Amino acid sequence: MRTRHLVAVLMALVLMVGFSTAATAGTLTDIVKRGELRVAVQSGAAPMAFVDKNGKHTGAMVAFVEDMAKRMGVKLKILDFDWDGLIPALLSGKADMLAADMTPTLKRALKITFVDPWYYDQLCIFTKSDAPYKTLADIDKKDVTVGVLLGSTGETMAKKILKNAKIKSYKGGGRMVINALLAGHVDAGVNDDMAVLTALPDYPANSVRLLDKRLGSKAPLSFAVRHESINLWQWANLYFKTVRLDGTYDRIIHYWVESTEWAKDHK
């Protein structure tokens, strides 16, 4: 009886190791063979990726990857994570691709490969409309608390240039920072201007104001894949070139990002 057990354990180990070996045939090939594209998106981040009033995953990012999966001829599986969980999810193989409004920083690029940008935005400082802050110098003071999103470029930038202010990182999504601002936990926040502007309609009108000057320079936003997923990377780049030409890109961006049309159907 003991030999049988030993053989069973060995077989289990072999299977485990076998399944865990990285796909050397190419991620795209695996996806097509598997029939399913797994994408990591941020959770609770309307209009990029969120769960709508019907309980469905939806948003700009989801719209793009749904289209991708359709053109690939596979099913789509959406996995949602907190912002700081996206890259670990991609790296650990839980997802084939990361679809978010993520800035391709050189530090991140050491670990993952970014697809060509699908949009551009810039970091901004935002605060309550009735707060007295007008410039960066007003914020960079010892008694000011600034909220940032854990794992974001806003966090990195804030820690770099705001030497005097207290920085508090929030786990979850950009909305956690806005909530914290309105609840009085922080005096100001730093995040991508697009992320803030697209979230504002959910909050009382004129409660949040962006400071005039943006931080840093215009930054790209990209999807990402693992280093070894070269064929998937090339496919995704070609995808974005294609949809820019055939009108799909304009349609999605207009509906989700540049207007609030999506709110009628999905909020």
Next chain:
Amino acid sequence: MITNFNFRVVWEYMPLFMQGLRNTFLISLVSLILALAVGIIACGCRLSRWKLLRGLAIAYIESIRSTPLLVQIYFFYFGLPTLGLRVPELETGIIALMLNSGAYIAEIVRAGITSVSSGQIEAGISSGLSYFQRMRFIILPQALGVTVPPLLGQAIVLVKDSALLSLISVMELTRCGQELTSERFMPAEGFLTVAVLYLCIYYCLKPLAGWAQKKLIFREAY
């Protein structure tokens, strides 16, 4: 994987981990003291002769025991601003921990007090001792032996519960692990280190509970 473990990064983040460890310790201590106060008061109400106080205490204790701590934390974190109250995250977390542990401590203290056999109380009454004298000389010393070990157990639970505060951005030990992971994309170095540090706390507190158990068993006068 063991060979890939990046000790250099762990060492680089050690100051942060130490800060988190210190904060976890302080948060747990403050919450424990406050919870003791809440628990004793709640227990007093629970054993009171007035139905209203008893009812309130029972409602409080049963709601805490039948709902998860995380839900209680989120309740205060997201709910208090709805009422217009601006409570910083740390204080919100401590309130949640205090109310949560307070309910369990109330039950522990109640079990301790009711464990003293009625014969002892009758002997006290027939010896002419007042309520407070009975409490001080007969009931409480015996109740202590039954109460202190579970209280230390609750202290250990409280340290682990404080980890949930990381989800509302309180800078305690677990949050340090999250920061390392999100800045360096190294979940192993982040969370395994944190786990080991929590185990250190556990192995410091556990013998204390065992020692208290041994020492105080003598007090159970028969």
Next chain:
Amino acid sequence: MIAEYASRLIQIIPFFLKGLLMTVVVSGISLVLSTALGFILGILRTGRSRLVSRSIGLYVDVMRGTPFVVQIFIVFFILPEWGLQLDALPAAILALTAMTSAFICEVVAGGIRAVPKGQWEAAAASGLNKFQQLKLVILPQAMRTILPPLVGQYVLMIKDSSVVSVIGVTELTRVGWQTVVRIPEGLMVFTLVGVLYFVICYPLIRLSNSLEQRLSQESVRL
């Protein structure tokens, strides 16, 4: 205003019920697995081999000494590096099972140890082998001590299942979090979540209490 509040509430209730179902499913599966594993570990813990007993003791210490939220992060983000890639739901079940089985192990071991030595000797003298002794004589008696805390562990598991929301499992707490990020009505959302947990936990707590009373009465008869 109240009408709008009520209509919001009615609109979100179906999602919360789905979340509650997921909570029950996750807890239920983990319950079955951890009971099986816990009993096996508990029996081995009281066995003759000191190496086995100490190893299991170490496992129990690690599970009891680290916060569940840290354990969940380790299962979800670190195990893949060691070859075990899991989706959120299986990872949650694995982590819950691993932790609760450690607690159940201790409960079972305690129950077995509480059976008087004479029972083992009498069973052996009746010609039963070790396995039969355990199955026919010891365990049935141990169940009296094991059952109430076992039901208590189930309640704890349902509450701990709320923590798996951090890796994205759409159980009740996660639904609450997703909703409150979308519509900032913190008080309403988490009161609803709390009530739903109460509805499934409170009866179980009462069951555990009544079991404890009934089973302790039986032993008095002995």
